[in-house]
Amino acid sequence: MTPSESVLVEWSGPVTIVTVNRPEAYNALNAEVLSRLRAAVLDADADPAVRAVVVTGSGEKAFCAGADLKELAGMGADRAHETLRTGQRILRDIERATVPVIAAVNGVALGGGFELVLASTFPVLSTGASLGLPESGLGLMPGYGGTQRLPRAIGAPAAAHLMLTGARLDAQRAYRLGLTPIPPVAPADLMSTATALAEKIAAQGPIAVRSILTALECGRDAGLDAGLQMETGLAALAVAGAESDEGITAFLERRPPRFTDPAPSPGESA
Template identity: 35%
Template sequence: MPGFPALIGRSIFRSSSHALRFTHPTAAVVSAPPLRHRIGSRRALIIQTLSGPVRIERLSDSDSGIIELKLDRPEAKNAIGKEMLRRLQNAIATIDNDSSANVVVVSSSVPKVFCAGADLKERKLMSASEVQQFVNSLRSTFSSLEALSVPTVAVIEGAALGGGLEMALSCDLRVCGEESTFSLPETGLAIIPGAGGTQRLPRIVGRSAAKELIFTGRRISGKEAVSMGLVNYCVPAGEAHHKALQIARDINQKGPLAIRMAKQAINKGLEVDMPSALDAEEECYEQLLGTQDRLEGLAAFAEKRKPSCAPLLLLTIETLYEVSQKYVDDALLSRLGLVDFCP
């Protein structure tokens, strides 16, 4: 029987001839062995799973848990057309369903460009209704990127224009090189940033600064971007990926459940009034109280060592049944006393 994977992402509860119920009202905490069977040889530095204009690469060894989502359409400077959008949607869905993911680094394999925005050559061939459908799909895709349960870090070297900047705005953190340039030039094309730019930019840099950038469509440098809070760090050209990987490694060493709950609490809280925000924080905090991760963190602090949270997971009612179907049989779960299987 294969070992339990460290599943903590969202799962779909699948129907079966058996009905499932918990024997305890709280979620079950189960220890799990390393994930060798899930991500291949741990000797490899990078394990590639998707190819084409959008690639997914999983880092291994001490960086296991870090996933890189790379844009790779050099002939169009990573401009987003229909095919690239479809690949981006598939990549985000793959990451969303990957329970081994702890942090995602979004970057470009194309020198001196992050993403040039929408593919305007392809756009010229679309009808008005096709354009609307495409932009709606792009907006939904970036919302899916933003909604990932794990932190995302955008790496910008070179140009992040239009939809490219809107993609970066959908990430939790942004790191750029000094030679990077940023712009939302849509008003110069008699349109507006339609993939979330008019909403995310003011939430990040403030209303007045966002209006000025969108109204004028002017380009700003990496240094100006960091000064207005558009990016978290601006580093020497060529070093943005290294800095982003440092951040990803710092995140990857923290309790994975805590990171997810922290992101959820922040995102929920920013959209409501303060009393409701504090309720959201309380709800997220309570979900961590019964986990072995929290107890391990306290023990590690007392023993002056680094905590080891990787072998532990929180199984919710949404994930338990799917895990049991894939990795263990009914009899084993029953012997462990985790669930009852009722005919």
């Protein structure tokens, strides 16, 4: 891990911690950061020993202040279209990860930073967190998925209000709106809280966790019947799998389960 790198990666047992490291730019997302962020999450996702990822920002002021406006300034429509689609694809890849991605939001999460939070499995917010999509005040609009994910998360009227006015959400209001399942925590406790949650998930059956995330991804856009069909197939494989044998045996023997790392998919290295 080199401190000068724009994205830092640390390993703590089954948990990988990914830190956007541009504190001088409030951790803004440029092309390099987005590419490195994607690589860090997908590398973790492909590693059978990794069972959860925590994404955060360097410093105390910002999780991520959004897209790097210096990089966007002066772009023509064609180049802007390509840049925005690349950002969308990267956040979609993160959203589709088969290990949970927890966003530890340590400060402002604006524009693309908020869109990164929305693409995570769920966030943990410090009491100093502030979230918003302020693009309309710059003559812009969200371009990394905010217009699609935010209404799904908090409902269309509240999402429209935030995007049209550029208003920010403080941590408590974000919690009340259901953007996070965890009450906001003191800044000093943010990483320990997020890491403890990641470790709690890491202690569950890893194939079960991946299957739940797959079913959630399918159900995000599919009709109920298609989602139920997917759930049935995955749940049946879980019932018949060795992982559930260990989980049920451990429960009956009143001991913690000893889950093994899942085998890599074909084409992946062990």
